[in-house]
Amino acid sequence: MMWEEDEPEVPVKLADDVVDLVFNIECKSLPLDHSYALSSAIQGLLPWFEALEQSGLHLIHGAASGNGWIRPEASDAVLYVSRRTRLTLRLPRSHLQQAQALSGEALDIAGHILQIGKAREKPLAKTDILFSRYVLSNEQDSDEDFLKTAMAEIKRLEINCRKLMPGRGHQFQTLQGTVFTRSLMLADLSFEDAIRLQQAGLGQGRKQGFGLFIPHKGIQAVNQAKQD
Missing domain, CATH: 3.30.70.1890 (Alpha-Beta Plaits)
Structure with missing residues (x-):
């Protein structure tokens, strides 16, 4: 045996x-x-x-x-x-x-x-769910387009994630003009990938508060963001 x-x-x-x-x-x-x-x-x-x-x-x-x-x-x-x-x-x-x-x-x-x-x-949080209220996006993009762009960046960072959900959009005034953001939740991350994403952020503008991720309890994050 x-x-x-x-x-x-x-x-x-x-x-x-x-x-x-x-x-x-x-x-x-x-x-x-x-x-x-x-x-x-x-x-x-x-x-x-x-x-x-x-x-x-x-x-x-x-x-x-x-x-x-x-x-x-x-x-x-x-x-x-x-x-x-x-x-x-x-x-x-x-x-x-x-x-x-x-x-x-x-x-x-x-x-x-x-x-x-x-x-x-x-x-930084050891968690399997991360949430960003403000990820830079093209206002004309559909949710699907936004997710495709986000997924391409996530793959570039060598982060394994197959569960993403977009939320509500916001506008901000910058020196370069008006910019548009969407909220984004990622789920079922490994702790290692979650730390890496918190370190790297997603997209541009982290000095202005865009693309940074924080831990969240679950899907309620995006639902709340749609109401805020």
Whole structure:
């Protein structure tokens, strides 16, 4: 009789050279479309931020609704910021100390003052579901076209994923003009691929808050994004 046991799984060491740096903030309100203004203010204090390939900015989203308040949709609307809201940068570990220079600074975001406090390090998520609220897209593309473009980029990154779902589109004003984004959820990822995608992002514009992924519990992410 021959009896071969399964080979023991070899634990995969997940890369941890890119992390999120999460800052406490004090801020009453921000423009709903604060991508360009916030990115410019950060680059003014961190001149290396734009050129650093793995750096990225998480836009401040805020709650969808609460206590009778509903998140506005117009691009010129104002977003009211709760005390729990944080400012988050995605950075290689090599630049964490330099980014601490933001602590204690007050940023003028299109006339709204954002005071930056202390920061803490947060590792990228070990998860099988990732979600990005804002992936750059062609406004004229169908959902199918958007998914084809996204899948081509995912394959270029050598990430194995067969479950993608697009969500609602948004417009942003940049120095180059109006840009359009769609939300995107990916499911059934390996932890290794999830870390790689969080590190790399998808498409262009990560310094302006586009193409960065965060963990999410499930398909409700996209359904919520369609309502936000």
